Each structure stands twice: as structure tokens, then as C-alpha cells.
Amino acid sequence: MQIRLEKLGFSYQEPLFSGITMTIAETHRVGVIGNNGAGKSTLLKCLTGEVEPTEGTITRPKNIRFGIIEQDIPPHLHSKTLYDVILEAMPEEERDYNSWKVDVALDTFKAPTVIHGKPVKELSGGWQRLALIARTWMGEPDALLLDEPTNHLDLEKIMLLEQWLNEQVRGIPILCISHDRSFLDNCTNTTLFVRPARSVSYPHSFSRAKEQLVQDDRAFAAQREKELREVERLEKSAHELKQTGANFHSDSASKKSAQMAKRADDLRTQVIESQVDVRRDIKLPNSGVHAKHLVELKDININAPDGRQLLHIERLAIPNGERIVLLGLNGTGKSTLVNAIYKAFDNRERAKMDGITITPTAKLGYVDQHLSSLPMNLTMTEYIAGEFQMSRQSVIAKLIETGFPFDRQDQKISKLSGGERSRLYLLALRLAEPNFYIMDEPTNHLDIDGQEQLEAEILKNGAACVLVSHDRSFVANLGTKFLLIQKGKLVEIPDPEVFYSQMAA
Template sequence: MTTIALKDAGYTAKTSLFSNLTLSIGPGDRVGVVAANGAGKTTLLKCITGENELSTGSLTLSRGARVGYVPQDVPKTLTGASMFDAVASGLNAEMLASESWRVDVVLDSLSTPDDIRLLPVRQLSGGWQRLMLLARAWVADPDVLVLDEPTNHLDLEKILLLENWFAGIGEVPVLISSHDRGFLDAVTNRTLFLRPDQSRYFALPYSRARDALALEDESDAVKRERELKEASQLRQQSAKLKNIGINSGSDLLQKKQKQLRERAEKIEAQVKSLHKERSGDIRLANRGTHAKVLVAFEDLTVATPDGRKLFSIPKLHLFQGDRIVLLGRNGTGKTTLIEMLRRVLLAGEAVGGIKATPSLVTGYMDQALDFVPSDESPFAYISALGPDDQRTRALLAGAGVGIDMHAIPIGRLSPGQRARLGLLALRLIEPNFYLLDEPTNHVDIAGQEALADEIKAHEASCVLVSHDRAFVRDVANRFLLIDKGRLIEVDDAEGFFRVMAG
């Protein structure tokens, strides 16, 4: 039985985000919605929830179907409520009066500690806020579940918790917009690649669907080349006949050349343009250094601001060319170590136990994008780093920040645009060492792959924290695990991933 049916659906803002989209979603379907930043994923989900209206076509929900929606951001009306009360707001008045027990049941299913349930939403971590929104969407037992970037701000432990949670929700249809390739592979069985002209839908999880998409795109490219070649040949024949017809005065030849030209025009009109992701460029730089050892640790204790010891590092050297990922459970001190390195390398603080080569130039990216000034305009931010006005405009356009956004405060840009803007700034600084805390947050899949390729192509030395398993596997060549109060080196990340998965 179909729960959601889209027929010839389209949505146009300044440009077409999607069009001619026809598909049905029913019980047991778990659909991953994949596209570049700003390409219409959230818009499509909001059309399904009723918050937006399609520009063309139709959307039909089964009669009485209730939609549970997990947005990207916490509604401001919930920030002052406790987590328990915020989840309870997903119940209508009648259910709240007689079935408030549902709140504890759904919070139990997400392994929510009792003390967390009573905290105001504004005091929750980004990860717990995401899980609160999921619990709120699920508490009223919806017929359809729609999630927009559900793994944003989740550490690996909570991502794996979420994957396990999905295994227990039965046949409820689910639509998930996400840039997390590992998560999509784990929880979806269908994939929609959203495109302006011709979206593609496969009854496959992400990685297998992407392989199938590549084959279809390759076939389209071959067909397009063949059709354009045929049109070109027809035009050449038409031109020859036209000259012969004029010279001979033959009306028959002139009529024939007109028919050939019209056939060529018809073929050209029907030829499909090859799809290109509208995703801003991501490029890095590496100014290099003659130093072999970039950072040295010796007898370092990593502790919380109130002095609680997290772990120790007896001795460790970071070498040029190292692409190091920090592994460890949430709260073990990964971000604390990144912050200690930031203070030493960028703020010039002296921290006993950490020594850096004087030639080090550090590029830093924090997971909240606080390193990008929210009140400054993109144009002012980038031009202050050196490029002239013309190059600044070109760089911003290349990063996916359109000219209409050059003068507005950076805080008004989407998270994906802010992330690309920050990465552009790092490129202009030309570091020889990168300090990256969750660099793929808010970056689409094409951007994640471009970032990984740039790090490897430039042989960029870096220390990074990431919950993105695909990114970690692609980039890292050294693995440091925080375990039982010590930092130890391991051969790869797979053992840690297996332990986290239980």
C-alpha cells in the first residue's frame, strides 16, 4: 500500500531544484535523499511535511497518514523546555493527558540517561538535541518518518545508536536527507539522487545505488555524444545540399537540405544535458616545510578545564605527511587535545609537553565553524586575506557563494556555505599543517570527497577528529586511539569501529 506518491513533482525557486519527479514510497521503504548543498533536499522534505508547496505536479499521502519530521535546527520555542517536555510537545493534547508514558518509552529506546531528560534543551549537546528532535517526531507513532541531516552533531557512538534504533521501527516508511555515506548504507534500502532535470531513483542503498548511477550517467554520456555527432553530420550534409541546390537551382535539393537541417535541430533539442553537481569547489594548499618533526609531545597530561585528567601522552611525534585521526569514545578528550594544539600553534600559548617546529603554519577548522566570523561579509572576510576584488569575487563564486551573498553577514549563509567559505580561507592562508575538528559537518558528499582528495594530493599534514567513517578510511594514514586514560597508536580504525558497534 502506497503511503507517499509523487507525480511529475517539481519545485522552482530562483532556479529549478527538481522537476518531473515521479515515485511511490510504501511500507518498509527507507529512502536516502542525496544531492549537493542547496540542491533541494530540505525543500523536498518540507513539501512532504506540508510546510512547502510543490511548484508543479502533485504529492499524495495515504488518507490519515501522520508525518513525523526531524528538522535540521531546534525550533526556538523548544530551547527553554526540558528535554522531556520538548519530546512531549510532539503529542497532541489528548495523547499528552492519557499517554505521556510514551515519552519515557521513546527516550529509553534512545538510551537517554535520566539526568539528561530534565535538562533544558539549550543546555544539551548538539548530539542530544538531534536525538531529542527524533524522539519528538517518533513519540506520536507516525505513519511516515522524515529526517533532515539526522547525524549532524552526532558522535560515532550516537550514530551507531541511531543505526541500531532504526532496526527496531518496523515497516514505517522513512525519508532521510544525509551526507553520511556510512549511515546511508546502514539504514536505507532505496536512494533518490535529486537533480534539477531528471532525478534518479534506485531500489538500492547508497553505495550500490551510486555505482548504478555512474553506469547510467556513463550510458547517457555515450548516447549524448552519439546523438550530437549524428546532428553534426546532418548539418554538414544539409550545408552541402544547400550549396548544390543553389548552384543547380534544384528546388528538390533545397527541400531535402531543409529536412536534414530540421532533423538535426530536433535531435539537438532532445539531447539531454549531462548533470553536473552544483557544488562549490573545495581546494587546499600546502606551503611545505623542511622540518621532519612538526609537533612533539612528551609527558603531556590532557585534562578538562576543571583539572580532571582525561588521558596522558608519554611520547609522540607528528611527522610531515602524517594524516592522523584521533579515535575515542565521546568525552575521552579528542576535542580537548585539538583545542590544546590550537592554543599552542595559533594563540602562541606555552603548554608544557607540546613543542612545535617554528616553521609551522596552521590552518584550523572547528566543528561549530566559530573560526568563521558571523558578522563579517563573505567579501570582506576573503578579501582581507590578500586577493584583489576581482579574484575575491571569483573565489567566492567558485566556493558556491553567489554574488547576491557577497555583502550579507556570513551568519546568514547556510551551514554548507559557511563550511566551504572557511575551507576557502584555509586555502588562502596556505598552511603546512591542518587541525580539523569534524571538517565534514555540513559538507555534501561531493565536497567530502573533494576535501579528502585535496588532503591526499597536497600531502597535507593534519590531525583530525571525524565521525565520518568513509572520510576516515579515505584520508587517514595514522590512527591514535584514546583508551583507558592513554593515547596509543593502532594499525587502523576498524577495530575501534567494531567495538563501538557492539
């Protein structure tokens, strides 16, 4: 079974993507990569026939069955149990003798027996997500389409999903939209970069494909520059000949000038614009600090809301430039510890009595996964201007620099996508000029380009940081110290892979 895409493209007023030419066979596991709003989900809809492409063709087998993972549990399934939601995806006549497949799926996902009989509406978003994925597979699709399959999943469930895809899902092509670089490296063997001017694919998983893309884009841009220089030379020669023809009344020179001008126009038309995505720069400042330690925790208990002790910290000192990654299973206290440090900045004297000392020059920048401090009722312009006492002209310039065109700047924040809210929030952080960052799942809504820019900025500015993230690539690229919460204590480990190996065991 094969699906053939030939010069496929889709446009509204402007192209979302174009030039997709590739064959998708049974062995292909395609990672679909692109910035937020690049048309990745639209591409999947083109494949299924839900949306017609505006250019190019799709050749697919007749009566092909696509397995499409829904983003949310449909209302008619809310009252059904986890087990039945998966089982009922099978043809009715197969359920009695094939129900073992449901057991295998639930066992692979390590679903506790106690939740098998629970209505899915009572389960966490992560379990609901895995239920929908398993349900789709039970329908025996000819091709599997995954749109952000790791959404709502914690790290343990992401690793279980990887295991399931690699061990159980075989013999059909998979197309997967994801911003999780480690997940893509572990689960795909082909990568498609969806772009407005020049979409390209490579027979590699993400990291190797990205290296090849960067090399090819540089070569392509160099060729484009060479062609444009030739266009400029022809245009200059045509202009000089035109002047000669006019000055000396030479029909021959005028005719030759017209021919040369046409050659220049034709060549300019043939020059394919090099793919240069609009840079939506993420820049984080470091206002500088001279203290030896910005934050120090000494002989302190971190307790759950119900009073249970989650961990005891004998001493944790965070010097300037240290990037600490907190690791641990769900419920061990990562976010509770981060929240304790965050609250300590609000009342430093009280915090000091409780065992958390913050140097007077430490200035906090806080990013939580819900971006809870963004005022949803304000426009982007109102928020930035009011928060930082900036002129409208300065606000416009900052928003454009961050990737928000002028005609969208008066939109309410509530109307922005998750990725756009992340970029706006990170702009606000930049303007606040902190020197100590607390980041709780900061990449949740960032596309891969945004993740890489954020990494580069954190590395560049040298500020201290406490980070909680299930993004393994982000953690590996940034961390200078890795602290695992284990048996109620902070244990330093040399590498996050130590923790990941424990989880996979």
C-alpha cells in the first residue's frame, strides 16, 4: 500500500505549504514538522479527503481506512468505561475472541486494573488520550494519523506510547505531527518539513533530518544569491543597452536591450525563493547579579496541600548561571518545590524564616505551563503597554519583532493560540529583565523552532534557572545539574538518562 503526494500545496490568502512530493509506504513513519500555523493539520485533512488541496495531487488506494486520533473524548463515550471505549472500536463479531488485544494495549500502557472499569470522563487527560490512541488502533486502520499524540501525557506515558508504537503498531504507515524532538527521534524514520515556499522530506528521523535541512537550506540560499546576482547583471546590461539605443537611435541596441530585459525577468521568475521562516525571536535577558548564591534552601520540608511531607531538603544552593533540572515521578513534589521557591519571592523575610533565602538582587522570571498570569481580557498591546509603561510605538515594534504583525496586535489574548500566548509571555519576561528563571513545562505550546530559540537564549544569557519539563531534548540541552526526587530526598544524578532508564525498567 502506498500514498503518493505530487507537488501538493494548500493556500488561503497566502500559501500554508507547497511543493510536497513524496511516497508514503507501509514501512514509513513520517514526522510532520512545521511552525505553529504552517498547515500540518490541514495536510492530514488533505490526506483523508476532508479538505481539497489547492495544488498538486494525492494518489491513495481506494477505500483506504485512515485511523485518526481525536483530540478529545467524544461526548457519546463519556459514560463508557476505559475498557469498553477501546473494545467497541472492534467489529462487533470480533469482540469475543479478540478482546485480548485490549488487554495487551492496557498492559503496554501500564493502566492500573482499578481504572479499567472507570468511565473515561473520570480519568485524567493523559489516560483519555491513550484510550483514544488504542481505540483508533483497534479499528484496524490502513494508515495511522497522529496529531500531537503526546499532548496531555506525562513523561512516563510518553515513553509507554513510544514503546507501544514501536512494538505493537506494525505494517501500516504512520504520519505524526509532533513538537517533541525525542519522541520523533524514537518513533519515526522519515521527516517532512512543511513550509510555505519549499517543503522537503528526508529518509531520516528528526535530528538527522534537521542537520540535512540546515545544510541544504544554506546551499539553496547560496545558489539563490548567485542567480540573483546574474539577474542584476542582466538588468544592468539591459538598461545600458536601452540608453545606447535611445541616445544613438539604434533599433538593434533597443531590440537587444528588450531581449536581455526579458531574460532577466524570466530568470527572476525562475529563482525559487529560499525558505526563510519569519523569525519570531525569543530573547531572554539577564540583568546580572554579583551574589554567590541567588537562592538557598536549608533544612526545609516540602509538603503536599494535605500536609503530607513530599521531600526534605537539607541544603540546596543555586548560584548564578546554574541550570537545575528537577526530575521525578508524578506526585513526588517537583511542581510543589518550584511553587515554594516562586512564593518565596513574594515575601522574602517570611521565606527566610521558613528556610528559603533569596539574595536582594535576585529578580524572578516565572513561566508556568498554563501561562496563568496572562490577562485574557486584554489585547496584546494593552497588556505590554500597561505592564511596562511603554509607548504604543515601542509596543508595536516589540510585538512585530516577536512575530505578531501589526494588523493582529489589537487581538485579545484569549483569541491567541497556545504557541502565540507562549511567545507573548516570553516577550513579557524579556522586558521584565529577570536574572533567575523558574520554568514549569515552558515548551508545552512552543513549536520546535521556538523551543530551539528558547534554548539558545537561555544558554546565551547565562542566568540561573530551575526547570521542570518532560521535554527530554530541552532538558538534555540545557541542564547543568540534574536533581532526582527519590524517596523524599533530592539526589544528584550525572545525566537524566539515569532517571529515564529507571522509568523504562
